[in-house]
Amino acid sequence: MDTPLQLVDTHVHFDAYRETGELAAVLERAAAAGVQRMIAMGGAEDGNAFALELAAAHPERIRAAVGFDRHLAGQAPDFARLAEQAARPGVAAIGECGLDYHYSPETAAAQRALFARMLALARDRRLPVVVHSREAEDDTLALLKEHAAAWAGDPARLGVLHCFTGGADFARRVLASGLWVSFSGILTFRNADAIRAAARIVPADRLLVETDAPYLAPEPHRGHKNEPALVADVARALAATRGEPVERVAEQTARNAAHLFGWPT
Numbered sequence: 001m002d003t004p005l006q007l008v009d010t011h012v013h014f015d016a017y018r019e020t021g022e023l024a025a026v027l028e029r030a031a032a033a034g035v036q037r038m039i040a041m042g043g044a045e046d047g048n049a050f051a052l053e054l055a056a057a058h059p060e061r062i063r064a065a066v067g068f069d070r071h072l073a074g075q076a077p078d079f080a081r082l083a084e085q086a087a088r089p090g091v092a093a094i095g096e097c098g099l100d101y102h103y104s105p106e107t108a109a110a111q112r113a114l115f116a117r118m119l120a121l122a123r124d125r126r127l128p129v130v131v132h133s134r135e136a137e138d139d140t141l142a143l144l145k146e147h148a149a150a151w152a153g154d155p156a157r158l159g160v161l162h163c164f165t166g167g168a169d170f171a172r173r174v175l176a177s178g179l180w181v182s183f184s185g186i187l188t189f190r191n192a193d194a195i196r197a198a199a200r201i202v203p204a205d206r207l208l209v210e211t212d213a214p215y216l217a218p219e220p221h222r223g224h225k226n227e228p229a230l231v232a233d234v235a236r237a238l239a240a241t242r243g244e245p246v247e248r249v250a251e252q253t254a255r256n257a258a259h260l261f262g263w264p265t
């Protein structure tokens, strides 16, 4: 029998399993698949609270990201509470946050203001930021450039562009901005040649893998609910794309995740 890979899923929306009673089984299957560590993603008040709860309940396996995502642009979420939450143990990052002009171009200016506020919080706490960007490349990079210029922390802990969906050119610009690049199950989709081209040019020490579960299940599970155990399929696709052994990709991305999110190695 093969030894399971040692994997880190750097982006999971665990709230999707809370109401359905699937959480315990999802965590068990993750462990069985060799997924040793996971980042529980916040992005709204309830998601932040649940991510913190999970990080407190599973301190060895789960760390939390807290933040206000683009859906909350123009609204008045509780920023004082978020600042207090961001200072708690178990918090590894600010996020997810960023810009999405595909789904809500009408809130672009408010999205930029909220994203800038999240970046400022990340600087205050010296925490990496988990960034979403869709059809907003130039504005995302402009704000990240200001962030990087004002960042006083470890330059290798600035953050990550999650669920990368651009091509090689955008990957180069993201890398130049100081961020790491995380690939999801989209890498396994038939029409994802541009993303695979990007995956080939990212240096090994700047790569991460994620599921973005419950969304975006990789092939051959496409159309089903995604979960952290399937990050193994993402790692396999990334390894095949780069022409590297999957064990090496798993080990390297796990080490990268440990450094970025402050786990002991």
Ligand SMILES: [Zn+2]
Pocket (backbone or CB within 6 Å): 011, 013, 041, 096, 212
């Ligand atoms: Zn996400």
